[in-house]
Amino acid sequence: MTPSVSRYPVPEIQSLPQDMRERILAVQEKSGFVPNVFLALAHRPDEFRAFFAYHDALMEKQGGLTKAEREMIVVATSGANQCQYCVVAHGAILRIRAKNPLVADQVAVNYRKADITPRQKAMLEFAMKVSRESERVVDGDIDALKGQGFTDDDIWDIAAISALFALSNRMANFTNMRPNEEFYLMGRTGH
C-alpha cells in the first residue's frame, strides 16, 4: 500500500473550486504529475491560495537572484529544518533550474561544502540565519551581503524565501507531507 500524501484527507481534484483545479491541472500538464503539496494544502482552500500566491511572488520573480539561487535557498533551509518534502521536491527543481545534478544534495546536507560561488555561500549563510536565528539579524549582516553585490531587493528576496519556507517546512513536517516518487530522480541524468 502506498503511504498517504498527508496526515489529513486529500480532496479529489475534480471537487475543488475552479481556480484551484485550474492551477493544479496546469502544473500537472507541465510536470506530468501533481506535486503532493498541492493535494495536501488543498484541504484548506484559502490557505492554499495564499500560500501559492506568496510562493509565486517570490519564486517566479525576476531580479538579481536566478531561479536556481532561489531554489538553493529553499533546499538549504529545508535541510536545516529537516523537511523531507521540501528537500526532495525543491531539490529536484534546483537540479533542473541549475542544470546541475549534484548541487541539490550538496546544499541540502551542508552548503559550506557545496560547489557554489562565494557569493552564493554568503547568500545561504544569511538565509540560514533568517531561517534558524532571525532574532540575531543585525545591520552588519545586510552590509556583508551588499559587499557581495546584492541589492536591497535581492536581500529582501533572500530573507522572504527563507521565511516562507520556514512556514512551508513546518506545515510539511506537521502533516507528514510525502514527496512524490517522481521527484527523486528528476534532473539527475542531465539530458
Add this chain to the structure above:
Amino acid sequence: MTPSVSRYPVPEIQSLPQDMRERILAVQEKSGFVPNVFLALAHRPDEFRAFFAYHDALMEKQGGLTKAEREMIVVATSGANQCQYCVVAHGAILRIRAKNPLVADQVAVNYRKADITPRQKAMLEFAMKVSRESERVVDGDIDALKGQGFTDDDIWDIAAISALFALSNRMANFTNMRPNEEFYLMGRTGH
C-alpha cells in the same frame, strides 16, 4: 526623531493600489491607527496580499479555538522567536480578545507559568513544538491534543498559526519592524 517603521522604505498609503489602500483604511477606521505591519509589508504588494489573506484565513476563522486562543499562539511562539513587533502588537490584540490585561505578558515570557487552562497549555506546548522543532512532530503529539478535546481541524489551526507566524516573525526580525506605540497600552486598563 522617531525610529523608522522598517529597514526598508515605506510607501505612502495614497500611492498604493486600491485593494491595499482600502484594507489599510478599514483597519485605521477600526483601530484608530495603521499598524506598522501594513506599512512595512506594503513595500511588496503581492507578498502583502498573500500574507494578509493567509492571516485572515487563520485568525478570523470560526472553529474550536477562540480568537483569543489564536492570539495566544501568536504571542507565545513570537516570544520564543524573539519578535518584538509580534509580541507587542499581538499582545495587545490578545489582551482585548481575552478581556484580560495580564495574559499576554505572561504567555510571551513563559506559557507554562501563565494563568491559562491545562487545555490551553497543551495547545501552546504543541504550538511551540511546531514553531521551534517541527521535525520532531510525531503521531503521539496529535493524540495528546485529541485527548484534550481538540479536533483535527483545531489541530491544523494550531499548527498553521504557528507556521504562519514563523514566517511573520522572521520578516519582522529581518526588517526591524517597529511596533506602533499605541499597542503597548491597549487592553491594559480593562474598561
Add this chain to the structure above:
Amino acid sequence: MTPSVSRYPVPEIQSLPQDMRERILAVQEKSGFVPNVFLALAHRPDEFRAFFAYHDALMEKQGGLTKAEREMIVVATSGANQCQYCVVAHGAILRIRAKNPLVADQVAVNYRKADITPRQKAMLEFAMKVSRESERVVDGDIDALKGQGFTDDDIWDIAAISALFALSNRMANFTNMRPNEEFYLMGRTGH
C-alpha cells in the same frame, strides 16, 4: 480564586522577624503594595536577608551605570531565562526609572531591536553572555566594553547583576513566583 504567590507557603508579615517586617513595610509604604518576591522568599529568612542584601548592593548603587540601565540588564536577561516574575516586576521598575513606557517590553523580547544606545546594546550583549554562556567570557569581551567607555567597576556591575538574576530567575521559575497585578500597568501612562 486568585492563583497563589508561590508554590511554597507564604508567611504572614506580622509573624516575620522584625528586620524583615520593617523592610517589607517600608517597601509597601513606598510602592503601595508588597511585591510578591518579598513574600515568596520570606519562606526562608536567612536566604531572604542574603538575597536582598545582594540586590541592594548592586541595584541601589551609584556608579557608571544608571539605575535604569541596571534594570535593563535584569529585564533582558530575565527574558532570556523566561522568568515571568522578573520580566513583569523589573519591567515596571525599568519603565519608571527610565521614564519610558516602551523600553521594558522591547528589551524583554529582543534588546537588539530596542530603542537604546549602542553603548547600552554593548552592555546588554555582555550581560546576555554572562547570563547564558559565561564559560565563553574572554578578555576580548572586557576590552570591547572598555572601548564603549565602561570602567572596570561598571563591568563588574554588569556581570554581577546578570549573575544575581541568574539566581533570582531560577528561584522564581522553581517556586512559580507570581508577579503582583499592580506591576503590569506601572509606568505605562507616563505621568
Add this chain to the structure above:
Amino acid sequence: MTPSVSRYPVPEIQSLPQDMRERILAVQEKSGFVPNVFLALAHRPDEFRAFFAYHDALMEKQGGLTKAEREMIVVATSGANQCQYCVVAHGAILRIRAKNPLVADQVAVNYRKADITPRQKAMLEFAMKVSRESERVVDGDIDALKGQGFTDDDIWDIAAISALFALSNRMANFTNMRPNEEFYLMGRTGH
C-alpha cells in the same frame, strides 16, 4: 576544473604500500571507481588501515541487523552531522542494499518521516542519541531496544556504527572530502 578530493594531498595509488593498493584496486574492480574516502585517508596509511578494519568489522558483519540497516544508521547520523561525503556515498550504498531508490534521501533528512518499520525507527532513534548526545544514554534506552527485539549484540552494533561514523563525519568535514560523482545516481533507477 574538478574540485579536489580533499583539503590534503592525495597519493598516487601506485605509490601506496601493497596492502592498501590491493584493497583499493579490489574496490575499484567491484564498484567501477575508487571512492574518494580511500584516496583522502590514504594520506595517512596507518589511520587508513585502522579505519577500514573498523569499518569492515561493523559494516560487513552478519547479525541481527541487515546490511541495509547498518547503512541506514550511517545515513541518518551523517545527515545530522551534516557530512556531505557520508550522506552521498552511503546513501548510494543504502539504496543498493535496500533495493529501494527512495529510502536514503528520506532517512538523510528526517528518519521520523521515512518509509521504514517502527523497529527501524527505534534503531535510528537510538543511533541518533549515541551520535548527538551519548552522555544521556541510560539503561532505559537499552530496554526500549530489547522491547523491539534487538539483542545485546545488535545494540552494540547500532552504537558502534554511530560511533565510527561520528569519527568519519568529522574527518570528512575537516578534510572537505568530496563525494565521487558516481554516487549521486547509484541505486536510483532500480534495475
Add this chain to the structure above:
Amino acid sequence: MTPSVSRYPVPEIQSLPQDMRERILAVQEKSGFVPNVFLALAHRPDEFRAFFAYHDALMEKQGGLTKAEREMIVVATSGANQCQYCVVAHGAILRIRAKNPLVADQVAVNYRKADITPRQKAMLEFAMKVSRESERVVDGDIDALKGQGFTDDDIWDIAAISALFALSNRMANFTNMRPNEEFYLMGRTGH
C-alpha cells in the same frame, strides 16, 4: 610567575573590614589556606557578605540532604556551567565530606555514570534542570522528587543550591577566578 587569583585586584586581608577579616582568618585556620573565592569576592565587601551569608544558609544547614549531597549539587551544576573554580574547590570539599576520593570527578563529568544512589541521581537530575533550563520546571518534577522521599524543604534546598551556584559560576567565569592549588589533591588519599 603564579597566575593571578582574579581578573580584578585582590585586597590585602589586613586591610579588610573586621567581619570579613575574621571570617577569612577562621577559614584559613581550619583549612590551612585561604580559598581564592574569599580573596576575589573581597573586591566588593557588600557582595562578599551577601554571598557568604547565602552560602552558609544553604550549605551549612541541617536537613534531609547531607552536606556531601549539597556539595554534589554544586559539583554537578558547576561542571555543566564549565566553572573551573567551583568544580575544583567544591570537588575537594565533596571528596572530604563524602569520604570518597572518586565521586567528585565522576559527578563533575557526568552524574548519570557516577557511583551514587538512584535517589541522588534524581536529586541531580532536578538540580541540573534548575541550573540549565529552569523555565521548564513543572509540577511533575516536584512530584518525582517526592516519590524519591524528598520533602518540600529538601526540594527547596536542591533548587536554591543550584540557583546560588548559577550565580557563583558566572562570577567565577567572569573574574577568571583561579582555584588554589591545594584543592586539587585534597581528599584524594583518604586517610
Add this chain to the structure above:
Amino acid sequence: MTPSVSRYPVPEIQSLPQDMRERILAVQEKSGFVPNVFLALAHRPDEFRAFFAYHDALMEKQGGLTKAEREMIVVATSGANQCQYCVVAHGAILRIRAKNPLVADQVAVNYRKADITPRQKAMLEFAMKVSRESERVVDGDIDALKGQGFTDDDIWDIAAISALFALSNRMANFTNMRPNEEFYLMGRTGH
C-alpha cells in the same frame, strides 16, 4: 560490590587471542594495572584491534604536537562530550606526560581558563570545533592554526585525535565504561 567495568561482559584475559593478550599484558607490565578500556573493548576483538591501531597511530606519533598536547585534546573534547572514562583515564596520562598535576582538571572543565599557552588554546579551540560542530569547519580555521605555527600535519593530528575520541567517548558513554580507580590519583603528587 565493585561496579562493573562495562554494561557488556568482559572476557578473561587468558581467553583472548594471543595478540590481544600480549598487548594487554604489556600495558599491565608498564602501568601496574589493566586499564578498563582494554577489557571493555575486548568484547569485540576486531574492533579492539582497529581502535588501538588508530589510537597508537595518533597518540604515540612524533610530530609538532607533544604527547602531552595530544592528551590535552583528548581531555578537553572528552569533557565536552561528558565522557567519564576518557576524562579520568586520559586526565591521568596528561598529568604524567605534562609533568603537571593541575592541567588535566583545568582543561577538562574549561580550556579557556587553563594555565596553557595561547598556541595551546588555539589548538583546543579547533579541536573543540571538530568535536562539537565539525560541519562548520572552514578554511579560516586552518589559516588561524597556521598563524600559530601549526603545520598541515599537526592540524590533521588535532582533527584526527578529536575525531577518534568522538568515537571513543560514544563507546564509553554507551557501555558505561568505568575508569580504574588507579587513574584518579596518578600524576597528582608530582614526584
